[in-house]
Amino acid sequence: MAGPRRDTRGIVDPASLFTRVRFRRRDPAPALRPYLEHYWLIDWDLSEPYCSHVVPHPSVNVVFERFAGQPDFGEVSGVGLELFTQKLEATGRVCGVQFRPGGFRPFAPGHPVSHWTGRRVPLSDAFPGAADGDTTRVLDEDTDDGRVAALDAFLLEYGPRPDGDAERAMDLVQRIREDREVRRVAAFAAGQGLSVRSLQRLFAAYVGVSPKWVLLRYRIHEALERAADGAETDWAGLAAELGYSDQAHLVRDFTATVGVPPSAYAG
Known part of the structure; x- marks a missing residue:
């Protein structure tokens, strides 16, 4: 790095x-x-x-x-x-x-x-x-x-202890973070040669939250970053880029997480 x-x-x-x-x-x-x-x-x-x-x-x-x-x-x-x-x-x-x-x-x-x-x-x-x-x-x-x-x-003093499952979990989360084409957990799991249930168990054991939660949280982080950069944001376009079915779903998730709608935050 x-x-x-x-x-x-x-x-x-x-x-x-x-x-x-x-x-x-x-x-x-x-x-x-x-x-x-x-x-x-x-x-x-x-x-x-x-x-x-x-x-x-x-x-x-x-x-x-x-x-x-x-x-x-x-x-x-x-x-x-x-x-x-x-x-x-x-x-x-x-x-x-x-x-x-x-x-x-x-x-x-x-x-x-x-x-x-x-x-x-x-x-x-x-x-x-x-x-x-x-x-x-x-x-x-x-x-x-x-x-x-x-x-x-x-x-x-406490580690790290070698753990192949930890390495795999870190790699999978990084893929979700970086790849904007990852939009559905089932498709992502299949692409990694895992069942959805196996992926969920791995995430519970090593990440602490579900793959879907991780995917949604990184979407909100991206939206928050865009809203804070001072440039006018095309929210409908960003919603499509992040895999939302429409702008309303992005606004709903952003508001529930941050406490204000994106337009108010950006303003």
Whole structure:
């Protein structure tokens, strides 16, 4: 890979967020890159509260968090099914690990990834032996390089364990993400030599959500990215490009996920 992706897919109103926080993405150690999208680092010092909103990716995140007036804490955040909102105020720091869809289980093989879906749990639930000191070691680092090194050390202690099914799941999700011709789960499964049920079982075990959910979520991410780029969007054309039967279905899914219709968001 050439480095962390530079798009803002999933972030609602990224321009507003980036004027209030320092947001960076960094690559992990080479041994971790097949399993991770990137690390993400955020710091803020705000004179008034701000709420950030994210349409989650089909990814598990491990997050180390420091909010003013609260103890440091670390958590595993399973795939989020709904819009994620986080209130930011005063000063704070977050160091996060975004796994590739399918890439988390080699580090925490004790449960199918669907076990974590929609949940936020302490680090020790997934990583036996993890303690508050692990979180503090990451957050106390003064430099980005130091935080990245601390994240690398934490993850390398727990894996990754070789797992061919994880590799296949990551590959299949990447195909869905990149190929705009993938529009029906049944056709996609057949093209990969799998039954729909086998594909669903693989995704439950390694991604945490269904293939259909992944397909729909990447459609919304693309629509959100188009709406945020400042250019006038042909919503009917985009609906057809993304495989919707008509514009109304795109508007319905976008509104249900983001909370406002695309025309209002783009305006």
